[in-house]
Amino acid sequence: MNSDGWLHALTGELHRRGVDADLSRHVVAEAATHLRDSGEPPLQVFGLPANYAAAVAESVGTPRPGAGVARVAAPAGPPPAPGPVRLDVRGITKRYRRRTVLSDVDLTVRAGEIAAVVGANGAGKSTFLRICAGLLSPDSGQVRVYGKLGYCPQSGGTNDYLYPEEHFALVGAGRGLDRAEARAAGRSHAAALDWDPAGRTQARHLSGGTRQKLNLVMAALGEPDVLLLDEPYQGFDRGTYLDFWQQLWRWRADGRAIVVVTHLLNQLDRVDTVLDLTPARETSA
Amino acid sequence: MSPRSGTCATSGSVPPRDTRLPRQLADCATFFAVDQERRGQWLRGVLDLCVLALLHRRESYGYELAQSLDATGIGPIQGGTLYPVLLRLQRTGLVTAQWREGAAGPARKYYRITPSGADTLRRTAVDWDAFTAGVGMVLREERTR
Numbered sequence: 001m002n003s004d005g006w007l008h009a010l011t012g013e014l015h016r017r018g019v020d021a022d023l024s025r026h027v028v029a030e031a032a033t034h035l036r037d038s039g040e041p042p043l044q045v046f047g048l049p050a051n052y053a054a055a056v057a058e059s060v061g062t063p064r065p066g067a068g069v070a071r072v073a074a075p076a077g078p079p080p081a082p083g084p085v086r087l088d089v090r091g092i093t094k095r096y097r098r099r100t101v102l103s104d105v106d107l108t109v110r111a112g113e114i115a116a117v118v119g120a121n122g123a124g125k126s127t128f129l130r131i132c133a134g135l136l137s138p139d140s141g142q143v144r145v146y147g148k149l150g151y152c153p154q155s156g157g158t159n160d161y162l163y164p165e166e167h168f169a170l171v172g173a174g175r176g177l178d179r180a181e182a183r184a185a186g187r188s189h190a191a192a193l194d195w196d197p198a199g200r201t202q203a204r205h206l207s208g209g210t211r212q213k214l215n216l217v218m219a220a221l222g223e224p225d226v227l228l229l230d231e232p233y234q235g236f237d238r239g240t241y242l243d244f245w246q247q248l249w250r251w252r253a254d255g256r257a258i259v260v261v262t263h264l265l266n267q268l269d270r271v272d273t274v275l276d277l278t279p280a281r282e283t284s285a
Numbered sequence: 286m287s288p289r290s291g292t293c294a295t296s297g298s299v300p301p302r303d304t305r306l307p308r309q310l311a312d313c314a315t316f317f318a319v320d321q322e323r324r325g326q327w328l329r330g331v332l333d334l335c336v337l338a339l340l341h342r343r344e345s346y347g348y349e350l351a352q353s354l355d356a357t358g359i360g361p362i363q364g365g366t367l368y369p370v371l372l373r374l375q376r377t378g379l380v381t382a383q384w385r386e387g388a389a390g391p392a393r394k395y396y397r398i399t400p401s402g403a404d405t406l407r408r409t410a411v412d413w414d415a416f417t418a419g420v421g422m423v424l425r426e427e428r429t430r
Binding site: 029046052 | 346348364365369376391393
């Protein structure tokens with residue numbers, strides 16, 4: 001990693017740690033001066049950007065996430081009062097052959113709320129989201145969506161042979177955005193995830209984590225009122241994972257209704273509703 | 286890694302357990318690693334004091350402080366260790382900092398000790414002297430036994 005790359009990464013890590021922007025500029029400038037004076041490689045002098053940022057944050061007394069656990073500082077102040085109901089799910093039941101996956105599930109999410117869907121593997125989390133998205137029919141029950149819907153699948157959803165910005169144009173077209181608008185919106189959402197989607201890399205050549213960023217950006221195109229996110233952070237590194245949650249807080253503050261499937265319990269006290277799909281006991285139909 | 290720290294020559298007080306060369310080399314390698322770790326622990330306890338002492342002589346900036354510390358034989362101090370210490374000293378009001386153009390060269394962040402920092406240095410230096418005198422005495426008794 002050269003000095004510029006290292007300093008850029010440091011800037012991002014300091015931001016993620018909630019270090020004050022002004023202080024962060026000083027820290028980065030001072031590191032740059034030191035590297036120029038010493039002529040030594042940044043990794044040798046300062047170590048990994050994430051570790052150095054952590055040391056800086058601790059020194060200046062910035063509230064630090066628990067060591068080794070990716071925790072995001074929720075925005076300060078009381079959350080704004082939730083708005084009108086955006087997603088209303090009543091009595092959803094779904095069986096695969098004779099196995100009941102979902103049994104009489106209810107969920108209400110208002111504008112400005114995040115609902116986390118949790119449960120063991122096979123508990124029906126993805127099935128539930130696909131039903132909410134209208135991709136799958138329940139055996140009984142009803143889903144009402146008030147407003148536009150964005151859905152980010154757990155995987156897939158990208159086209160192997162298209163460039164990222166072609167994806168934006170394609171999805172944007174379905175949401176009434178012209179090519180330039182779609183590209184601008186896509187770039188802006190991508191920047192929030194520290195990703196530059198410009199360039200001619202076909203989706204099949206993107207890393208797993210970057211493909212998920214693409215999926216997430218596509219879900220957010222056209223500013224949907226309801227966002228259904230099915231473990232969209234798989235393959236994200238720690239920094240991107242923190243970026244992702246920051247983005248969720250922003251969306252919530254903007255008044256979106258968000259449903260996110262997660263098995264990472266350490267974020268659960270930062271959401272408004274938790275829907276646990278773990279069956280009370282093994283049910284048989 | 287500085288060549289003067291943690292060489293086998295410093296292991297004089299450790300009696301060789303075996304005269305065979307490979308064994309000696311293995312001991313030496315183990316000692317070298319432990320020695321580095323121990324030096325790191327010692328440094329953590331006194332680095333802020335050393336920085337305060339250097340700044341008591343005159344104001345300075347990070348890279349120059351690192352060079353001064355290296356020159357005294359305390360050991361090479363990397364920026365990743367030094368700057369967090371400086372930030373902590375700044376936060377606790379023991380030093381102040383200011384970006385300034387140097388006599389020659391680009392703008393640098395210069396650190397200066399405050400009266401409170403000088404006071405802390407004076408008091409803690411006395412404590413440190415008492416501490417190291419005690420450690421020295423115990424270690425000398427052990428060696429002359």
